Amino acid sequence: xxxxxxxxxxxxxxxxxxxxxxxxxxxxxxxxxxxxxxxxxxxxxxxxxxxxxxxxxxxxxxxxxxxxxxxxxxxxxxxxxxxxxxxxxxxxxxxxxxxxxxxxxxxxxxxxxxxxxxxxxxxxxxxxxxxxxxxxxxxxxxxxxxxxxxxxxxxxxxxxxxxxxxxxxxxxxxxxxxxxxxxxxxxxxxxxxxxxxxxxxxxxxxxxxxxxxxxxxxxxxxxxxxxxxxxxxxxxxxxxxxxxxxxxxxxxxxxxxxxxxxxxxxxxxxxxxxxxxxxxxxxxxxxxxxxxxxxxxxxxxxxxxxxxxxxxxxxxxxxxxxxxxxxxxxxxxxxxxxxxxxxxxxxxxxxxxxxxxxxxxxxxxxxxxxxxxxxxxxxxxxxxxxxxxxxxxxxxxxxxxxxxxxxxxxxxxxxxxxxxxxxxxxxxxxxxxxxxxxxxxxxxxxxxxxxxxxxxxxxxxxxxxxxxxxxxxxxxxxxxxxxxx
Amino acid sequence: xxxxxxxxxxxxxxxxxxxxxxxxxxxxxxxxxxxxxxxxxxxxxxxxxxxxxxxxxxxxxxxxxxxxxxxxxxxxxxxxxxxxxxxxxxxxxxxx
Numbered sequence: 001x002x003x004x005x006x007x008x009x010x011x012x013x014x015x016x017x018x019x020x021x022x023x024x025x026x027x028x029x030x031x032x033x034x035x036x037x038x039x040x041x042x043x044x045x046x047x048x049x050x051x052x053x054x055x056x057x058x059x060x061x062x063x064x065x066x067x068x069x070x071x072x073x074x075x076x077x078x079x080x081x082x083x084x085x086x087x088x089x090x091x092x093x094x095x096x097x098x099x100x101x102x103x104x105x106x107x108x109x110x111x112x113x114x115x116x117x118x119x120x121x122x123x124x125x126x127x128x129x130x131x132x133x134x135x136x137x138x139x140x141x142x143x144x145x146x147x148x149x150x151x152x153x154x155x156x157x158x159x160x161x162x163x164x165x166x167x168x169x170x171x172x173x174x175x176x177x178x179x180x181x182x183x184x185x186x187x188x189x190x191x192x193x194x195x196x197x198x199x200x201x202x203x204x205x206x207x208x209x210x211x212x213x214x215x216x217x218x219x220x221x222x223x224x225x226x227x228x229x230x231x232x233x234x235x236x237x238x239x240x241x242x243x244x245x246x247x248x249x250x251x252x253x254x255x256x257x258x259x260x261x262x263x264x265x266x267x268x269x270x271x272x273x274x275x276x277x278x279x280x281x282x283x284x285x286x287x288x289x290x291x292x293x294x295x296x297x298x299x300x301x302x303x304x305x306x307x308x309x310x311x312x313x314x315x316x317x318x319x320x321x322x323x324x325x326x327x328x329x330x331x332x333x334x335x336x337x338x339x340x341x342x343x344x345x346x347x348x349x350x351x352x353x354x355x356x357x358x359x360x361x362x363x364x365x366x367x368x369x370x371x372x373x374x375x376x377x378x379x380x381x382x383x384x385x386x387x388x389x390x391x392x393x394x395x396x397x398x399x400x401x402x403x404x405x406x407x408x409x410x411x412x413x414x415x416x417x418x419x420x421x422x423x424x425x426x427x428x429x430x431x432x433x434x435x436x437x438x439x440x441x442x443x444x445x446x447x448x449x450x451x452x453x454x455x456x457x458x459x460x461x462x463x464x465x466x467x468x469x470x471x472x473x474x475x476x477x478x479x480x481x482x483x484x485x
Numbered sequence: 486x487x488x489x490x491x492x493x494x495x496x497x498x499x500x501x502x503x504x505x506x507x508x509x510x511x512x513x514x515x516x517x518x519x520x521x522x523x524x525x526x527x528x529x530x531x532x533x534x535x536x537x538x539x540x541x542x543x544x545x546x547x548x549x550x551x552x553x554x555x556x557x558x559x560x561x562x563x564x565x566x567x568x569x570x571x572x573x574x575x576x577x578x579x580x581x
Contacts, residue, residue, distance in 0.1 A: 099561050192540045206540055235547055304525035315500060322501075324574050329567035335577050341503040353502055357493075357512065358519050360500040371523065376536035378529045383537060416518050432540030456541060 001026050002162040003479065006219035009165055010067045013060065020060070020070025024053035024114050027072050031116065031163050034483065038139045038161055040154040042077050043085050044117040052114040059112055067222055069112030074167040076155050077118040078125060079105050079210075080199040088201050089121040089133040089151075092321050092328045092347030102199025103231045104168060104210055111226040116164050119154030123349045124318065125175055125203045127151050128421045131412045132351045139408070140183060141480040142446055146405040149179030155213050156183040160447075161483045166223055167213045172204050173306050174400075174425025176211050177437035181400035181449025184439045186466065186476055187213045188220045191457045192432030193238035195224075196231035204313035205236070207306075207429040216476050217438065217466035221245035224459060240457055248460040249467040254288035256465070259393030261296045264424050270403045272443040277399050280440045280450045280469065284397065287468045294389040294396070298381040302427040303419060305382065308362050308375035309430070314352075315359025321347060354415060383431045386453075395461055396453040399424055400437040404446035428453050436462045439475035447475075487517040 001023055004012065012018055028046055035041050049072065056070035075081060078088045080098035087093045101109075108115070122132040130138040130153025138153040140146040141161040148157040152169030156179035159167055169176045171189035180187025188211045195210045202208060212223035225246065230239040260281065265274060281291055323329035323343025330346055333339035348356070362371035389396070401421060411418040428435040433456060437449040454462045470476050488496075493513045497504045504512060539545060559572060568575040 095565075097565055099558070099565060193544075232549070235549075238541065238544065298529060301526050301529055304523045307519060307523050308526070319501075323567065324576055325562070326565045326567075333577050336579055337501070338503075339577055340501040344501055345503045348502075353500075354512065354515050354519070356500045356502065357496045357516055358523075361496050361516070361520070362523075364496070364499060373536055374526055374531065375523075376538075377531035377534040378526045380534050380537040381529060381531065383540075383542065387542075415515055416522050419519075419522065430540070 020053040020056040040157040074164040078201040103196035122151035125151040149182035151175040174422040180437040182405040184447025198233040204310040259294035264398035276441040296385040311359035400449035400451040
């Protein structure tokens with residue numbers, strides 16, 4: 001059953017070839033059997049899952065089922081889930097039982113989906129390898145010695161290992177697309193404001209966005225359909241009509257122009273990865289699309305801008321963790337300052353402390369103009385680049401990451417080299433654009449992803465192009481050898 | 486220029502983090518490397534550029550009506566607090 005895509009599972013449930021209970025039991029058994037190796041789950045919500053599966057089967061029997069009714073899903077552990085631990089991969093929230101559920105979690109519940117559990121991530125979504133988790137690193141199902149990417153490493157690994165047919169993640173600088181690429185699966189970062197962030201623990205509020213992971217673009221279309229839309233509880237939510245994503249999947253690409261940003265083929269792109277991207281370009285040509293080289297001259301500055309803006313926003317957002325209202329509190333504080341300082345220092349890991357300190361520095365008196373204001377101006381230039389190229393092309397195509405998955409420990413001692421692994425994904429967040437990563441082949445047995453970047457609120461075109469590509473290729477159907485049975 | 490010890494101590498204090506003595510050189514070196522990476526942005530000419538205000542250019546932050554929409558859930562929220570008494574969050578004494 002686990003080899004099926006979400007769309008196939010949905011059909012199977014509709015035809016009553018199997019029940020949601022059977023399906024859920026199958027995935028739970030796989031998690032118990034295989035996840036000791038991958039460490040992708042922080043919490044498995046077995047009882048809740050079985051109860052939701054029975055409810056879904058009842059809805060199905062009463063003809064009240066939608067396409068997602070009874071389909072299992074795993075949530076990144078930064079979406080609040082009422083009554084269930086929501087740790088954010090941090091010691092700070094190891095004891096945090098969320099008192100309410102995120103809008104996204106409620107939407108998935110309302111669609112009838114079955115929550116299998118909460119999955120591992122870099123602490124507070126800061127990282128590109130899932131090595132910054134209080135619960136230990138996640139291992140890449142394609143090679144246990146390598147990282148799955150991050151920060152949504154658990155979300156990507158569960159799809160690759162077929163421990164769940166769907167998962168949720170968040171993307172602040174590439175945290176959906178980069179792990180999707182390194183794990184050989186499909187991940188979508190929607191437009192800023194497209195999916196509600198209510199109940200999603202905040203990292204960098206001008207960049208964060210939630211989105212789906214699954215095997216295919218068709219699956220992601222079904223998931224996005226249930227996630228997208230206006231939420232009065234999220235002040236950044238945008239009230240724009242949600243199109244029928246599945247209905248657009250088979251539109252021909254004839255007449256569409258794909259931009260290839262030349263800057264994405266510089267900056268240390270692995271030659272073997274580049275050849276996979278070139279092969280993908282040929283497929284899109286075969287599908288009828290025109291190819292045009294374009295330039296995003298300010299994009300090489302996106303990493304610098306990102307580490308000012310994201311750090312500044314994180315230092316502000318994470319100031320709420322003070323040991324007073326919830327989360328970790330130190331023993332025997334001498335005074336209030338000691339309570340704050342020790343609770344925070346004991347609760348946060350190294351990378352989170354680094355980013356809080358960088359953010360505090362760039363916002364402090366005397367440095368604000370030189371760092372934060374300058375970064376917001378360069379960010380404007382990066383947005384202008386995209387605006388200009390989108391008058392000439394329908395979407396952009398390039399590599400998702402410069403290399404395939406790296407080894408656990410390889411970059412963990414050097415934060416800057418880790419930051420460079422997000423070189424192609426960050427600009428998309430700075431400009432609030434939608435982006436996708438889809439599997440495009442293998443290099444030395446490790447998956448390679450290509451990234452599609454679209455116009456604001458044009459997820460349809462990305463899903464459409466990705467779906468047509470997946471009709472011509474079978475990279476997204478590949479399963480790691482240890483996870484086939 | 487690499488950050489000096491006293492600068493790292495000041496930043497940590499502003500961020501309400503306490504660093505152990507032996508951690509300071511480690512963070513000083515990490516933060517200096519990150520600020521060096523960030524300094525790349527100075528290559529861009531931005532004299533006549535207005536800073537970005539919202540990622541979706543034409544939009545501004547939505548305002549809502551000023552009315553009470555939340556119900557009182559103090560007991561629920563305090564059930565996960567480290568230390569409370571009579572409906573209040575307890576912290577070490579602030580005023581002698």
